[in-house]
Amino acid sequence: xxxxxxxxxxxxxxxxxxxxxxxxxxxxxxxxxxxxxxxxxxxxxxxxxxxxxxxxxxxxxxxxxxxxxxxxxxxxxxxxxxxxxxxxxxxxxxxxxxxxxxxxxxxxxxxxxxxxxxxxxxxxxxxxxxxxxxxxxxxxxxxxxxxxxxxxxxxxxxxxxxxxxxxxxxxxxxxxxxxxxxxxxxxxxxxxxxxxxxxxxxxxxxxxxxxxxxxxxxxxxxxxxxxxxxxxxxxxxxxxxxxxxxxxxxxxxxxxxxxxxxx
Amino acid sequence: xxxxxxxxxxxxxxxxxxxxxxxxxxxxxxxxxxxxxxxxxxxxxxxxxxxxxxxxxxxxxxxxxxxxxxxxxxxxxxxxxxxxxxxxxxxxxxxxxxxxxxxxxxxxxxxxxxxxxxxxxxxxxxxxxxxxxxxxxxxxxxxxxxxxxxxxxxxxxx
Numbered sequence: 001x002x003x004x005x006x007x008x009x010x011x012x013x014x015x016x017x018x019x020x021x022x023x024x025x026x027x028x029x030x031x032x033x034x035x036x037x038x039x040x041x042x043x044x045x046x047x048x049x050x051x052x053x054x055x056x057x058x059x060x061x062x063x064x065x066x067x068x069x070x071x072x073x074x075x076x077x078x079x080x081x082x083x084x085x086x087x088x089x090x091x092x093x094x095x096x097x098x099x100x101x102x103x104x105x106x107x108x109x110x111x112x113x114x115x116x117x118x119x120x121x122x123x124x125x126x127x128x129x130x131x132x133x134x135x136x137x138x139x140x141x142x143x144x145x146x147x148x149x150x151x152x153x154x155x156x157x158x159x160x161x162x163x164x165x166x167x168x169x170x171x172x173x174x175x176x177x178x179x180x181x182x183x184x185x186x187x188x189x190x191x192x193x194x195x196x197x198x199x200x201x202x203x204x205x206x207x208x209x210x211x212x213x214x215x216x217x218x219x220x221x222x223x224x225x226x227x228x229x230x231x232x233x234x235x236x237x238x239x240x241x242x243x244x245x246x247x248x249x250x251x252x253x254x255x256x257x258x259x260x261x262x263x
Numbered sequence: 264x265x266x267x268x269x270x271x272x273x274x275x276x277x278x279x280x281x282x283x284x285x286x287x288x289x290x291x292x293x294x295x296x297x298x299x300x301x302x303x304x305x306x307x308x309x310x311x312x313x314x315x316x317x318x319x320x321x322x323x324x325x326x327x328x329x330x331x332x333x334x335x336x337x338x339x340x341x342x343x344x345x346x347x348x349x350x351x352x353x354x355x356x357x358x359x360x361x362x363x364x365x366x367x368x369x370x371x372x373x374x375x376x377x378x379x380x381x382x383x384x385x386x387x388x389x390x391x392x393x394x395x396x397x398x399x400x401x402x403x404x405x406x407x408x409x410x411x412x413x414x415x416x417x418x419x420x421x
Binding site: 001002004005008009012013015016017018019020028032035036038039041042043044045047048049050053054167 | 285338
């Protein structure tokens with residue numbers, strides 16, 4: 001080692017020993033903090049780079065584990081979906097059973113049935129999973145939750161029955177508006193329903209509820225049919241008519257109630 | 264550019280280089296599985312290419328910088344690197360005169376061993392488990408390889 005090198009080495013050695021022995025000194029602590037501050041931006045950048053690199057290194061080295069874990073999670077996910085779907089069905093059934101219990105409390109004997117077939121050409125009829133063996137008979141009224149009229153039993157076999165919805169052209173229901181008490185006749189037009197035979201001097205309000213009045217002796221009183229959509233009045237016509245907005249379309253239901261004592 | 268400005272720029276460059284190297288060592292290498300000491304490699308490289316003064320300066324400043332985030336006493340790394348530098352400067356005059364691959368490997372291995380022996384003696388507290396880890400093994404393998412690569416470049420572009 002040259003003399004100059006030795007001198008430099010000795011100088012740094014003494015400086016280092018000074019740092020070691022006076023480690024708690026304020027000036028040395030300040031120097032440490034200062035150097036820490038100088039290094040911190042480089043450390044942050046290096047740390048980010050290392051995190052990024054280690055993430056990908058881990059991802060690549062664990063690719064098999066990831067693949068296996070992904071397959072397992074997919075299976076678990078499918079199982080969970082299955083459970084959710086079953087829970088959703090149970091929830092739906094529970095709501096319907098509660099509805100039935102509510103109707104039973106109001107002394108309306110009902111039977112909960114499932115829709116098993118539909119007339120896809122139009123919504124005038126659908127098939128249910130109960131028939132004559134379950135006590136279902138023709139002309140029984142079919143309602144949905146919320147006491148909304150859907151139709152009536154048109155045809156019965158042993159284990160199934162056909163429901164004629166209120167959209168059917170053969171349906172006639174004596175009805176009354178809830179607020180203005182205007183009576184009329186609800187008729188199915190095939191794809192829609194109208195409130196017909198309204199007295200010329202009467203005009204129901206738009207949005208008013210229409211319920212069955214029960215005066216026809218076929219349809220029970222107090223069941224909801226729909227809401228008044230728009231009123232049509234023409235000088236050439238003897239009666240006023242109003243379009244009806246159904247609260248729920250017949251194709252929306254998977255389960256319905258049959259009122260059992262109505263023949 | 265005159266020689267004065269050249270000196271100023273080389274000093275500034277060296278400081279920036281030191282800071283970047285220390286940042287990489289502390290935040291990148293220390294947290295990875297590649298346990299190498301960049302400053303030890305730098306010091307050994309400088310000794311092998313006969314830049315002894317630079318080796319002493321880098322040994323001290325590098326040790327100070329990597330000691331900032333260390334649990335040991337401030338200055339211990341500098342002391343270890345300064346001792347390693349002195350030992351290898353003396354040895355380079357006698358033993359490592361020619362830069363053959365065998366000698367470079369020997370310098371790398373003995374440098375790492377001496378560095379860890381000194382660190383163990385000063386900081387390790389006599390606990391022998393300090394030596395039984397994969398870090399030292401990878402360092403023993405990688406340090407001579409890196410030294411050889413850098414020296415090959417140096418010889419080729421000298």
